[in-house]
Amino acid sequence: MLDILIAIIDFPATKWLLLIMGLVMPLASILTWMERRQSAMMQDRLGPNRANIGPIKLKGILHFIADAVKMIFKEDFIPANVHKGLFALAPVLALAPVLIAFAIIPFGPTIYPHSLTSTIDTYALATAPGSYAFADSIRLQIFSIDFGLIFYFAVLTLANYGGTIAGWASYNKWALLGGLRSSSQMMSYEVAMGLALMGVFLWTGTLEPGAIALHGASATMSPSNPLNWMWLWQPVGLVLFFTAAIAETKRAPFDIPEGEPEIIGYFVEYSGIRWGMFFLAEFIEIVFVSAVIATIFFGGWQLPFLDADGFRIGGYIDQVTHMSVGGTVLHLPHLVVVLLQAGAFAGKVVLLSMFQLFIRWTLPHMRADQLMNLGWKWLLPLTLANIMVTALIRLLFL
Amino acid sequence: MSSHQEAAPSHDGPKVLAVSERSPRVRSIAVVRPGEPDVNYLAATAKGLAITLKHFARNFFLPMKSADERAKPGAPVDETWKNEIETVQYPEEKVTYPERFRGLHRLMLRDDGAVRCVACMCCPTACPAHCITIVPEESDSLRIEKRPAIFEIDELRCIACGLCVEACPCDAIRMDTGEHAKPVEDRARSIETKETMMARGIQSVATQGGEGPNWRETATPPSK
Numbered sequence A: 001m002l003d004i005l006i007a008i009i010d011f012p013a014t015k016w017l018l019l020i021m022g023l024v025m026p027l028a029s030i031l032t033w034m035e036r037r038q039s040a041m042m043q044d045r046l047g048p049n050r051a052n053i054g055p056i057k058l059k060g061i062l063h064f065i066a067d068a069v070k071m072i073f074k075e076d077f078i079p080a081n082v083h084k085g086l087f088a089l090a091p092v093l094a095l096a097p098v099l100i101a102f103a104i105i106p107f108g109p110t111i112y113p114h115s116l117t118s119t120i121d122t123y124a125l126a127t128a129p130g131s132y133a134f135a136d137s138i139r140l141q142i143f144s145i146d147f148g149l150i151f152y153f154a155v156l157t158l159a160n161y162g163g164t165i166a167g168w169a170s171y172n173k174w175a176l177l178g179g180l181r182s183s184s185q186m187m188s189y190e191v192a193m194g195l196a197l198m199g200v201f202l203w204t205g206t207l208e209p210g211a212i213a214l215h216g217a218s219a220t221m222s223p224s225n226p227l228n229w230m231w232l233w234q235p236v237g238l239v240l241f242f243t244a245a246i247a248e249t250k251r252a253p254f255d256i257p258e259g260e261p262e263i264i265g266y267f268v269e270y271s272g273i274r275w276g277m278f279f280l281a282e283f284i285e286i287v288f289v290s291a292v293i294a295t296i297f298f299g300g301w302q303l304p305f306l307d308a309d310g311f312r313i314g315g316y317i318d319q320v321t322h323m324s325v326g327g328t329v330l331h332l333p334h335l336v337v338v339l340l341q342a343g344a345f346a347g348k349v350v351l352l353s354m355f356q357l358f359i360r361w362t363l364p365h366m367r368a369d370q371l372m373n374l375g376w377k378w379l380l381p382l383t384l385a386n387i388m389v390t391a392l393i394r395l396l397f398l
Numbered sequence B: 001m002s003s004h005q006e007a008a009p010s011h012d013g014p015k016v017l018a019v020s021e022r023s024p025r026v027r028s029i030a031v032v033r034p035g036e037p038d039v040n041y042l043a044a045t046a047k048g049l050a051i052t053l054k055h056f057a058r059n060f061f062l063p064m065k066s067a068d069e070r071a072k073p074g075a076p077v078d079e080t081w082k083n084e085i086e087t088v089q090y091p092e093e094k095v096t097y098p099e100r101f102r103g104l105h106r107l108m109l110r111d112d113g114a115v116r117c118v119a120c121m122c123c124p125t126a127c128p129a130h131c132i133t134i135v136p137e138e139s140d141s142l143r144i145e146k147r148p149a150i151f152e153i154d155e156l157r158c159i160a161c162g163l164c165v166e167a168c169p170c171d172a173i174r175m176d177t178g179e180h181a182k183p184v185e186d187r188a189r190s191i192e193t194k195e196t197m198m199a200r201g202i203q204s205v206a207t208q209g210g211e212g213p214n215w216r217e218t219a220t221p222p223s224k
């Protein structure tokens, strides 16, 4: 019985559903409300606070339900002369790649179902990983592949076709302009985005997000130590990647394809739930970018100082002898550790998403040529310099 | 002379590259844009984020100002640990309108409660939106020739210009109720009738058709 349950949970589709339905979709929907509410607070307004079901008001959180209901029941209007097939395909093309890309994100620690109630013995885990206590482990990552980040770049680039095809299929000059801008914007950030992570690659020697999250820069600090995470060792890479990633989400200051004040963008002819899919894709992309940054630069699902066996202050687990060295350890059962760590991942994603909203509501919108300048004259040389310096440091000191 | 006219311009103006000979005011000027070295994206972003973060934190954590304070536009920031949100939560809270705000119409009343309007047709003539419909009838009184049998204003078409009030020779129609036109579910309901407008009406302070004492000397104006 338990075996079947474990097998079901360990199935990639189950994990995908867990991640998408448990974290990504709720967060993305609530972000649609949070964005309006947060931007209002930043501008000394109140924001949407009225939607309610009877007396349940929750400060207006229910607005996202109202939005969904509205979008679903709105007329699905297809203008004359659009290319019907492509018109219908475009929103799917915008939404699907983002959901697929989540496959590489580790959203929690490895679960050992047979020792949920006991404390994990880190020494036994390292020396005898095949024993019964650690059998049937469930890795909270859908696919752990060596080329993880490459997969992410490859898949998310496909999302651009959504915008471009929507612009082409709409039979509308503004939409076409938006679609063209969407593909030309990709030229500006894509190279810098890939190269910005090469510093991390040089440092950790892997492109697998789960391994990057767990990578320790030094053997005398456990991987859960925040000083061991990549934000400290690749600060330039972090800033450059963040900038390029915001360009990827196509939001202000890089909302050139959408260009609300000028051309409305590639989805100008869309209405109802089809438009809703573009809208949702945008917010899911925010969540995805946050998840990637949390995983690569902020230790992924690790809570500071929480190792597999509990909170460890001051000490570390020796990487060679696998013994706990020094410090005080507050032992916790495995289940508590797993919940704390999965919660830590969700928390990091929420905070980073909020930070993206802050950026979106702080900076003015850029022109296409300014983004081109930024991407090719600033981001690209800086990423190259970052790679050189990282390589030199690796070569000389480590 | 007010001082701002004498104040010298704060900068020397744009650099003039060429001036047209025929009309010297046609010039080509050099547009000054911040050059690349002046643009410091990162520092500017950090500065902007600090400002928005400060506003957000203040508005998120501190309690709201009282409704009265929010209703005053541009009121100075309260120093006693209140946030800066200015939103007036409309149906529950309202800003007081200026005295000359043009709201829903009302028909003024005579001393005996009859309608003051004499159906002179000045207001439908003046109305640029053609939204006043008056059907006159003969009045009971010997002194007054006509009165409206039907007096309707379509508030959906009304542009709240106030010309009807200006046109009226006997203070029979006013827009000083301070009320908005109510939202309605079908268009017929937005039509104000004689009865509804008289229900809002008050007695005018003008003299009754030249009869009686002048209100300027005797009466204190009735309150709304």
Ligand code: SF4
Residues within 6 Å of the ligand: B123, B126, B127, B128, B129, B130, B131, B132, B153, B157, B158, B159, B160, B161, B162, B163, B164, B165
């Ligand atoms: S306010 Fe203007 S538009 Fe409205 S009824 Fe009077 S004259 Fe007509």
Ligand code: SF4
Residues within 6 Å of the ligand: B116, B117, B118, B119, B120, B121, B122, B123, B124, B134, B164, B167, B168, B169, B170, B171, B172, B173
């Ligand atoms: S409201 Fe005044 S202007 Fe209009 S018909 Fe009556 S008396 Fe004449």
